Amino acid sequence: MGMKAAIITNNASLKSFGGKLGITMLQWDGLIDNEHTLADLQLLASELLKLLGFQEEKMLNTSQFDLIFVHVGADEKVMYLKDIELINGLVSELMHIAQPGTDIGSRLHTSVIMSYGAALEDDNSKFSVSDANQKNNFGVPQLYPRQSYTMKGGKPRADVRHHCPMLVSQWQNAVTRKDMVKFFSFRDFNENGGILTIPADRFLHEVAFKLWKAPKYGA
Known part of the structure; x- marks a missing residue:
């Protein structure tokens, strides 16, 4: 890049x-x-x-x-x-x-990253970014298209961790939307961060795109 x-x-x-x-x-x-x-x-x-x-x-x-x-x-x-x-x-x-x-x-361009490093599976219920278990008002599980961060080379990735992820808040005037994050906390990053979910090995590529050094990643 x-x-x-x-x-x-x-x-x-x-x-x-x-x-x-x-x-x-x-x-x-x-x-x-x-x-x-x-x-x-x-x-x-x-x-x-x-x-x-x-x-x-x-x-x-x-x-x-x-x-x-x-x-x-x-x-x-x-x-x-x-x-x-x-x-x-x-x-x-x-x-x-x-x-x-x-x-x-x-x-x-400024990105603030919150990382939990190593984490146990039982942390999932408290610090999860997965939508897999969400239901609509009728109690029926909602269907979601498979997101690009769960795929690699046209196949599902086996190494995606949905709990205790790296969360990002970004700020770049007039180029990308500004996140509304105000506090360095999991809840605020997860609810008000704009980058949603992206694998760690593609995050650098996304930053390079925002610096006009690489093409856009994902859809």
Whole structure:
């Protein structure tokens, strides 16, 4: 797809995985030190945007990367901020900088991903995205066409997990609809996220499409 990509993480396993894929690996302390606090999230957001070719609300002629993954593990602390505090604060700063009508606002694509990693089958009832058991007002099971995420090469996929999935909320001004997600929670992502369901191995392709680097995936 021809994208220059980087991953920002302190996770050793992810560093090894990303390196094998040829992705540039960056660390949090390479962007900002841990002595900073919530008030300095604007600085962190500015540093991330600079890597993408944006500076002082303008678009630069060149960029170091087309795509940056920012990884925040559960219970991880950066700048004395715990996981969700960091995510909420960073996304808020990015949205504040990328106002509609600005160079950044018309070009920046943001996806926030919630992942549960490994999960047990008995988690299905609490964190499920499957519509298989839904019924109409007459108690009759509703029929749904087989969705593209359950198929591969014209055959049903055997490795689709309908419980504890990776959920995504996206924002991109004037290019795709904005999700109405307001809270970093399973319920809010599941009910108000706009991407619906997509296999993890096709998500990157979908992001590449939104960055004009690949054709549309699915119907």
